[in-house]
Amino acid sequence: MLERGFPEVSPHEFYRDLFPEGSLQSAEHDGKGNLIATQIRPSGKGRTKQWVVDDSLNMLDKVIGDEFGLIPPITFYGKTHTKQNAHELYAVAIDIDYVGKQQLKNLLKQFGNGVQLRPTYLVSSGKGVHAYYFLKEPVQLYHNLEDTLAELKEAFIRRLWNDTSSIRPDSPDITGIYQGFRCVGSQSKLGADFPVKAYKMSDNRYTLEDIKDSIPNCKVDLSVLTEKPKKEKSKLSLGEAKKLYPEWYQERVVEGRPKKKGTWVCNEALYEWWKNKIFTEVKVGGRYFSIMALCAYGLKCGISERRIRQDAYSFLEHLESLTDDEDNHFTREDVKDALKALKADNKLLSTMASREWIEKQTKVVIPPNKRNGRKQEQHLQLARGIRALKEQMGENVVGGGRPDKAKIVEEWRTAHPEGTPKDCIADTGISKNTVYKWWSVGEAL
DNA sequence: CAGTTCGGTTGATCGAAGTA
C-alpha cells in the first residue's frame, strides 16, 4: 500500500535512527538515559512488563513480534515509564486514526507539496498512522516544560488530523508527550498478520520551532524551552507542615476546633466508615491488615495517634472472637505490630492508603466501580473525604460546584456606583436572580 | 415593576475504567 518509493525499515534500523549509537546508556553510570519498552497483556493474562533497552538495542527483541508493545520516543532514567523518570524527547510522534486509502493518498500529497510538514518516518499502526518527526537535538524534559510541549503537540495534532487525513476528523486523539506508541515490529490492532511497519519518508530532522512554524497562527510560546528551570520556592504549606510536624498538626486539629465546621466531621466519617467495616466485614486473614488500614485512614483524616491506638485495641476482642483455628489467634501483639504503621514513612503510607491495596490485604470488598446502590455511595464517600481533606490542608480548591459570579457583580457596582440592578442585569447579561443575590453582598461592604 | 421561590441546567471535579 505504501509502495511509492518509500522504503520499509526494520524495527532495529528505525530505533537506531531515532536513538543514534551513543545516545543511550552503555555503561552503568554514564549519565545517559534508556528506552523503556512496555508490554501490555490482555486482561487476565499476566502482568504488564517493562524492559530497559540500552544502547545495544538488544532488548528490543522482547517486544518485537509481540501482541501489544509500546515504546515512547523518550529516554528515561531508571526502570519505569513514568513522568518522573523521563529524560529526553527524541521525536514528536503524532497519531492519526481512521485513515483510509484515500486519506493516506491525501496525506502523502500534502507531505509532498509542502502543505504539511513531511515526517521523518510514517508508521502504519493498523487503522491509522503514526507520523514521527525526529528532532535535531533531543529536548530535555524538565517538568516546567510539560505544559508548553503538550500545547504545541495538541496544535500539531489538530493541524495534521483533519477532514482530508482521517475518516473521523472531529474527534482527534490528543495524546500527551509521554504517551507510548505501538512499537515498530509488534502486532497491530488487526492481528499477527499485520505487524506495525515503518516507512522512511525523508532524512529531515526538525526543531520544535520548525514544527511551530508549520502550523498557521500557532501562538505557543516556546521561550521557556530555552530557559533553565527555576528553583522551586520553598514554601511551607499546611500539608507539608502536617508531614513535618504530625503531632502539632493533630493536636491542632483534634483539640483546637477547626475553623470550618463540617469539614473534619466529614473526614472523620471516612475513618468511622472504615471502623464500621472492621466490625462488619473483616474476616480471618484480613485482621492484621485491617488495623494497618485503620492507621492509614486515621492519619489521612487527621485523627490523633492516641485515638487511633485506642480504637485499634478496642477491636481486639471482636477480631479475636472470629478465630476459627486454635493456631491462629489474634493477640495484643498483633495489634501492636500493626500499629507500627503509624510510624511508617510516607511511601509505605501511600501504598497502604490505596483502595486496591486495602482491598487485597484485608479481603474487604471496597467496591471498585459498579455504580449501583450503596457501592456508589461508598465511592462518593471516599471522594468527598479526600476533597474535604485537601480543603482542610489548605489546598484551597474549590471543588464541588459551579463557580459563582459574585466578582462580576461587585466589579460592575464599583464601575457604576449609581447603577441600578436593572442596568446591571442588562449590562452583564447575568440573570436578575443572580444579580440580586450578590447585590446585597456588595452592600454590606 | 422590584424582588423572591422553585426546579431544571450547567460547569467543575472526583475515582475508576478504558484505551493507546
Add this chain to the structure above:
DNA sequence: TACTTCGATCAACCGAACTG
C-alpha cells in the same frame, strides 16, 4: 504508564412563575 472518558455529585446559575 499516561491520559481521556464515564457516571455521578455538588453548588450555583437562570428561566418561569409567583408575590406585593
